[in-house]
Amino acid sequence: MPAIKSSRAEAVEAIMREFRNSGYDAASLARLSAATGLGKSSLYHYFPNGKEDMAKAAAARAVELVVEAVFEPLTGAGNLKARLQKTAAGLSKFYNGGKASCLVDLFTIGEAEAATPGLAKAMAEALLRAFAGAAEEAGHPKKQAKDIAERAVIEIEGALVLSRALRSTRPFQHMLARLPALLLTGA
Amino acid sequence: MPAIKSSRAEAVEAIMREFRNSGYDAASLARLSAATGLGKSSLYHYFPNGKEDMAKAAAARAVELVVEAVFEPLTGAGNLKARLQKTAAGLSKFYNGGKASCLVDLFTIGEAEAATPGLAKAMAEALLRAFAGAAEEAGHPKKQAKDIAERAVIEIEGALVLSRALRSTRPFQHMLARLPALLLTGA
DNA sequence: GTCTATAGTATGATAGAC
DNA sequence: GTCTATCATACTATAGAC
Known part of the structure; x- marks a missing residue:
């Protein structure tokens, strides 16, 4: 079937950007309207x-994009280490080198949880699953893979917070550099 | 001089709690009024x-409390490992076992940065200094101590985000368990 | 220092014309 | 689908009495 030019999909992209820039509470309808041009x-x-529906759509799209960045490089060609470096590169792209925030963080703050219950939890679990899969791919037994995935998500979220606070992408980039080793060796 | 019964200090404590529960944007004057009883x-x-002044007062108080939790156990008696475990216990208390959030995170979201420029940066730098001091105390050279401090702050912030999202204190507690080793050995 | 009352603005959301 | 106009409510902040 022919591609339908969907202005909704474009709107979702802009809405996701706005939520990731402003957080849930500060992303007012006026801002979302300006961001989308609608x-x-x-x-x-x-x-x-x-806003509730917009947040859900933004979350779903964000998970899609992260899965593209994290999963697809892992199932491709090349040796494992090279694929894990592609994963790091994909994360860098998705988080704009450390300048963009993560909705797992933003959607657990303020009115967001009350407006969209369980949404942040679902996103966090999707992230954990993706990284646990990566760790298993790297040869770790299931239980250890879960621990490694937890540490990976913690480091990503924490590095994004610190980079935002310091207004420097250095902590995030520094973290990305040690990510492949964490997934490969668990250290 | 005799202690002046300061309802301002009590108000600051309640305000800090409210900001840490709601974030900057969702902590409306109505909520802050209810939280303080004023x-x-x-x-x-x-x-x-x-709100601007309240955020600054809350941030200053939070830094005070963290320094009490992180610095003071380090300069006390006992061997280093035991003191680092006290540090972990102090962090657990300050972050309510992983249920309370960190203002370094919350004050970098939404309108907070515009309202109180540089406040989150100053808090993050205070945290980094405290942990770099701890790492130097543990015998690491200055440059390595800075890297370890960065990782410690990243793990704390990330663990708080993940615990919030999963509605479980487990990631935070798990992270606290490996903190002393991180500061001692850098691994 | 604390109260009530209120200004002025922004918010999320809706109605109805086109 | 998109527009203008508007609703009711909430917001930050202030004024003035006590």
Whole structure:
């Protein structure tokens, strides 16, 4: 079937960007309207439940993009270490080198949890699953792979927080450099 | 001099709690008023610039409390490993076992940065200095101590994010268990 | 120092014309 | 689908009485 030019998909992309820049509470309808170029009525046409629906769509899209960045490089060609470096590169792209934030963090703050219960938990679990898969691919037994995945997610989230606070991408880049070793050797 | 019963200090404590529970944007004056038991006018009496001043006071108090939890156990008696475990225990107390958030994270989201520029950066740097001191105390050369401190802060912030998202203190507790080893051996 | 009252603005959300 | 206009509510902040 022919590709339908979907302005909704474009809107979701812009909405995700806005949420990742502002967080849930500060991403007002006015800002989301400006970010998408759509009036409020159009936003409510695509997202009948307002911000709540927009947050869900943004979360779903973010998970899609992360899976593309984390999973697909792992199932490709090349040796394991090279593929893990591609994973790191994919993360760098998704998090804009450390300048963009993670919705797992932003959607656990303020009114977000009440508005979209369990959404951040689902995203975190998707991330953990992806990294546990990567660790298993690297040869670690299931239980150890889970621990490694937890540490990987912790390092990513923490590095993003610290980079944001220091207004420097250095902590994030530094963390990405040790990520392949963490997944390979668990250290 | 005799201790002056300061309702301002009590208010700061309650305000800090509210910011750490809600984040900057969702901590409305109504909530801060309810949390402190003070009317809006009283809040403006103590904090003439409103939320901005309250955020600064909350940040200053949080740094005080963390320094108490991180620094003081290190300069006390006992061998190094035991003192580092006290540090971990102090962190657990300050972050309520992983249930409370860190203002370094919350104050880099939404309107907070615009309202209190550099505040989160100053807090992050205070944390980094404290942990670099701990790592030097453990015998690491200055440059390596800085790297270890960066990893410690990353793990703390990341573990808090993940624990919040999963609604489980397990990642935070797990992280605290490996903190002393990280500061001692750098691994 | 704390209260009530309120200003002025922004918010999320909806109605109805086109 | 998109627009303008608008609702009711919440927000930060201030004024003035006590």
